[in-house]
Amino acid sequence: MKITDIKTLLIDRYLFVQVYTDAGITGLGESGAWGYLEASAGAVETFKRYLIGQDPLRMEHHWQYLYRWSAFRGAAIMGALSAIDIALWDIMGKHFGVPCYQLMGGKTRDKARVYYHVFGETKEELIQGCIDAKAKGFTAVGHLTPFLDEDPSLPFFKTHVDKMEDAIDTVRRYREAVGKEVDLCVEIHRRLTPAEAIVLARGIEQYHPFFYEDPILPDHFDSMALVAQHINIPIATGERIHTIYEFEMLLKRGAVQYIRPDVCLAGGLTHCKKIAAVAEAHNVGVVPHNPLSPVSTAACIQLAACIPNFALQEYPLGENEPPKSEIVKSALKCENGFIIIPDAPGIGVELAEDAQEKWPYKPRTVKTRLHLDGSVIDQ
Ligand SMILES: [Mg+2]
Incomplete structure (x- = not known):
């Protein structure tokens, strides 16, 4: 079998990669470099110059070749490599007539517990989102901020004491709303300094969050380790890092209790299986x-x-509503807070034929929030 063509498809807010073969099997992948999808599509075009004519079943070799042929790294390139790797695994699964996991050691579970996204512009909406998720049968909620996802065009200002006390009280309200039947995955989105992160973690410890995600900018692993050493709740981080080398540096510092590799960014299934093993x-x-x-x-x-x-799977909103439900032919089934592991060959989903026509690409606006003093902050 040989690779005959590779196409990139920018649909809605996503970049998909389809790999075609002379056996008539097509593989599907997605890039996770969501801020730079055009750049990631460009990297796929570069990789295509090598991949046409290659045997699609040699994914480890192709992974090594594409990662190591040149000096450059980063999210746009790794998103492209990940999308291609997932598509090659999809081809491999279809070629052997089995799901990809069957070729990676077989099933360790029959279903995967998920955490549901909660969004809202006010605390009341976020609390209601937790209650609604529980009513739908979810046993964990996430993307759950103790701050508000406020309009980024509004300048931010709060005193330290207000910022901390308000956030602690908000987590208390989330816990009171759902009781012990739902885990809270608290997402900080890199908003705090290490000193603030320690104060807040100690304040919410009594509400037993499942994890405390990205309390600080994740770029400096020793800083994350410093926070981890001073708090009693588990840290989750890793959505912005790409390789086993970086994850090993994070892990050996004791900086993380739940790693968050993005399969569409951290090297696809080939590499994320290794990251999980580390x-x-x-x-x-x-x-x-x-x-x-x-x-x-x-x-x-x-x-x-x-x-x-495996501990928990992030499950974003809207898989069963347009546009997502119209981008794929059929999304995976989620029942009572667990996704059923599919039996279909490959990765188990296909793009809908009219997806690109129906859902044109929506480029992201380059926008971030500013502090009242005019400086850049994270939200
Ligand atoms: Mg996150």
Whole structure:
């Protein structure tokens, strides 16, 4: 079997990659470099010059070749490499007539527990979102901020004491709203300094969040380790890093208790299986990052299905509503807070034929929030 063509498809807010073969099998993947999808599509075009004519079943070799042929790294390139890797696994599964996880060690579970996204502009909406998720049968909620996702055009200002006390009280209200039947995955979106992160973690410890995600900018692993050493709730991080080398640096510092590799960014299934194994050696759980389309969810579930240290799967809103429900032919089934591991060959989902026509590309606006003093802040 040989690769005959590779196409990139920008649809709605997503970048998909289709790999075609002379056997008539097509593989589907997605890039996780969501801020730079045009750049990631450009990297796929560069990789295509090597891949045409190659045997699609040699994914580890192609991964190594594409990662190591030139000097450059980063999210746009790794998103492209990940999308291609997922598409090659999809081809491999279809070629052998089995799901990808069957070729990666077989099932370690029959279903994968998920956390549901909660969005809202007010605290009342966020609390109601937690209650609604519980009513729908979810046992964990996430993307759950103790701050508000306020309009980024509004300048931010709060005193330290107000920022901390308000956030602690908000987590208390989330816990009171759902009781002990729902886990809270608290998402800080990199908003705090290490000193603030320690104060807030100590304040919310009594509400037992499942994890405390990206309390600070994740770029400096020693800083994340410093926070981890001073708090008693588990840190989740890793959605912005790409390789086993970076994850090992994070893990050996004791900076993380749940790693968050993005299958569409951290090297696809080939590499994320290895990242999970590195975490396994540190007794650390895996919570695959997944803010993208049902194609990303399907790739994450192939990983969740075959690793022993899977902990929880991010499950974004709207998989069963347009545009997502119209981008794929059929999304994976989620019942009572668990995604059923699919039996279909490959990754288990296909793009709808009219997806691109129906859902044209929506480029993202380059926008971030500013402090009252005019400086850039994270939200
Ligand atoms: Mg996150």
